[in-house]
Amino acid sequence: xxxxxxxxxxxxxxxxxxxxxxxxxxxxxxxxxxxxxxxxxxxxxxxxxxxxxxxxxxxxxxxxxxxxxxxxxxxxxxxxxxxxxxxxxxxxxxxxxxxxxxxxxxxxxxxxxxxxxxxxxxxxxxxxxxxxxxxxxxxxxxxxxxxxxxxxxxxxxxxxxxxxxxxxxxxxxxxxxxxxxxxxxxxxxxxxxxxxxxxxxxxxxxxxxx
Numbered sequence: 001x002x003x004x005x006x007x008x009x010x011x012x013x014x015x016x017x018x019x020x021x022x023x024x025x026x027x028x029x030x031x032x033x034x035x036x037x038x039x040x041x042x043x044x045x046x047x048x049x050x051x052x053x054x055x056x057x058x059x060x061x062x063x064x065x066x067x068x069x070x071x072x073x074x075x076x077x078x079x080x081x082x083x084x085x086x087x088x089x090x091x092x093x094x095x096x097x098x099x100x101x102x103x104x105x106x107x108x109x110x111x112x113x114x115x116x117x118x119x120x121x122x123x124x125x126x127x128x129x130x131x132x133x134x135x136x137x138x139x140x141x142x143x144x145x146x147x148x149x150x151x152x153x154x155x156x157x158x159x160x161x162x163x164x165x166x167x168x169x170x171x172x173x174x175x176x177x178x179x180x181x182x183x184x185x186x187x188x189x190x191x192x193x194x195x196x197x198x199x200x201x202x203x204x205x206x207x208x209x210x
Contacts, residue, residue: 058101059100059101059102059103060101060102060103060122060125061102061103061104061105062102062103062104062105062122062125062165062167062169063105063106063107063108063109063112063167064104064105064106064109064166064167065106065109065110065111065112065113065167066106066110066111066166067088067089067090067091067104067105067106068088069166069167070091070104070165070166070167071091071093071104072166073165073166074093074102074104074165075093076145077141077142077145077147078127078138078141078173079095079141080093080094080095080101080102081093081094081095081097083098083099083100084100088106089105089106089107090103090104090105090106090107091103091104091105092104101127102125109167113168114167114168114169122169122170123170124162124169124170124171124172125169125170125171125172126160126171126172126173126174127171127172127173127174128174128175128176129173129174129175130175131175132159132175132202132205133205133206133207133208134175134208135159135161135173135174135175135202135205136202136203136204136205136207137205137207137208138161138173139161139173139199139202139203140203140207142161142163147163148163149161149162149163150162150163150164150170152196152197152199153194153195153196153197154193154194154195154196154197154198155192155193155194155195156177156182156183156191156192156193157176157177157182157183157190157192158174158175158176158177159174159175159177159197159202160172160173160174160175160197161173161174161197
């Protein structure tokens with residue numbers, strides 16, 4: 001079976017490659033209820049000065065139903081390192097020896113179920129990979145583990161894979177293009193878009209040395 005055929009069978013959960021495109025960056029509905037793309041974020045009050053450019057999102061902490069099941073996914077499939085564990089209640093995992101990039105706990109969620117549609121909360125956790133080859137390796141890990149994608153998109157500034165973890169939390173795995181290659185409009189503003197990502201082309205990236 002050719003790789004393209006395999007990708008079509010495996011990665012299209014709704015039986016259609018078009019389903020692999022992620023939602024628009026911003027969306028708005030007209031009177032007909034149809035979503036359209038807009039680059040105009042919701043207006044906010046002017047701030048006296050911007051946030052320090054060195055600020056980063058340090059970690060995300062997720063409520064899970066079963067700690068071991070969550071660890072099997074984040075460490076066993078994605079390859080994060082377990083840094084510290086508190087029995088069956090909580091664990092902290094990271095990449096590269098950091099104290100933790102992701103926290104997992106069952107304090108208020110043991111045996112629970114994902115929130116139903118129509119509720120607010122986390123849309124997805126985005127995990128940045130340093131190279132396109134590293135993202136390709138992540139895709140191979142997902143294939144080997146039988147994890148289905150919910151989307152795969154080229155956003156101009158990045159290439160991204162979308163999936164759900166065992167608790168139904170949205171997860172994005174992505175690689176950023178160099179800043180000089182980011183698409184911009186005539187005024188110089190970043191102009192992200194959403195197009196289907198060629199998974200076969202991504203898989204042609206060389207595998208890491210054993």
